[in-house]
Amino acid sequence: MEQRTLGTQGLEVSAIGLGCMGMSDFYGTAEERDQNEAIATIDRAAELGVTMLDTADMYGPFTNEELIGKALTGRRDQYIVATKFGFERQSDGSQTVNGRPEHVRRACDASLQRLDIDVIDLYYQHRLDRRVPIEETVGAMAELVQAGKVRYLGLSEAGPATIRRAHAVHPISAVQSEYSLFSRDVEESVLPAMRELGIGFVAYSPLGRGILTGAIGSDTLASSDTRRSRFPRFAEGNLDANVAVASRIGDIAAERGVTAAQLALAWLLQRGPDIVPIPGTKRRDRLEENAGAVDIALDAGDLSRLEDVTSPENVRGDRHWDVGAIDR
Numbered sequence: 001m002e003q004r005t006l007g008t009q010g011l012e013v014s015a016i017g018l019g020c021m022g023m024s025d026f027y028g029t030a031e032e033r034d035q036n037e038a039i040a041t042i043d044r045a046a047e048l049g050v051t052m053l054d055t056a057d058m059y060g061p062f063t064n065e066e067l068i069g070k071a072l073t074g075r076r077d078q079y080i081v082a083t084k085f086g087f088e089r090q091s092d093g094s095q096t097v098n099g100r101p102e103h104v105r106r107a108c109d110a111s112l113q114r115l116d117i118d119v120i121d122l123y124y125q126h127r128l129d130r131r132v133p134i135e136e137t138v139g140a141m142a143e144l145v146q147a148g149k150v151r152y153l154g155l156s157e158a159g160p161a162t163i164r165r166a167h168a169v170h171p172i173s174a175v176q177s178e179y180s181l182f183s184r185d186v187e188e189s190v191l192p193a194m195r196e197l198g199i200g201f202v203a204y205s206p207l208g209r210g211i212l213t214g215a216i217g218s219d220t221l222a223s224s225d226t227r228r229s230r231f232p233r234f235a236e237g238n239l240d241a242n243v244a245v246a247s248r249i250g251d252i253a254a255e256r257g258v259t260a261a262q263l264a265l266a267w268l269l270q271r272g273p274d275i276v277p278i279p280g281t282k283r284r285d286r287l288e289e290n291a292g293a294v295d296i297a298l299d300a301g302d303l304s305r306l307e308d309v310t311s312p313e314n315v316r317g318d319r320h321w322d323v324g325a326i327d328r
Helices: 035-048 063-072 101-115 134-146 160-169 190-197 208-213 226-230 239-256 260-269 284-295 300-309
Strands: 003-006 011-014 052-054 080-085 087-089 095-097 120-125 150-156 172-178 200-204 275-277
Touching (some): 003 200, 011 080, 035 063, 035 284, 063 101, 101 120, 120 134, 134 150, 134 160, 190 200, 260 275, 260 300
Parallel strands (some): 080 120
Antiparallel strands (some): 003 011
């Protein structure tokens, strides 16, 4: 597996990571989540050289970190563990954001305990808390580095101004945001700012929350699936249009003799050596498929066709249900 470096501090990770959220939360039902298969998938990741595991304390909440902690037993040195703090899920299902220094410290200690590890490799602020100056939050995160509890720092869904202010307090190694053939807004100002500062980029939902795989359609996505209610691209009237776009990507993939998911990931990998996609899966076969994308080279014609098919006028709906709250 190709290795890539995130940031100027030397964090080396696999070119493709593994998003673990769906193993415990959000997508599908509890009955559909096979914890033995999830742990086997994490085990298989190490065998394939997919070393970067992405989680967060709010996934579950808490149960995803506990799951990863079980999978890490006896093989901690084979993985780069990235987790996040900031979201607090309330009893009524709502979410609040907490970036206060005292919460940063508490959240880190709790994550270390659930993960059953001594140090977190990459620690992200999940979302910006607009009530707390970013300097205060990152200052507390920097204290965790000094204490040996965290190795590298990151931000999730941060805009250029926030990134610059945070980086002035302590080097930021990675910024995580949604990025795919369907979601390219980070190219406008976030990626240029990061590259100016020497910060790596971690792309979550690189397969458009499943649409780009070609496996999701209005007839295959359960009416109870939370994606229908949470994400505008899955709403009635939008999903069918987006599935049609994905079908055209599938046609291009078939011509190349690869899967649609592999083609979409290969496109992302070629956006720059500082980009690491973290497709989520809870199954070994999908993990193996995704890992194969590192061996696919796209030429200028391939890139042009893909970008024409997924031009903004062809993709229906905002990428996030609360896009206005994301720091840009």
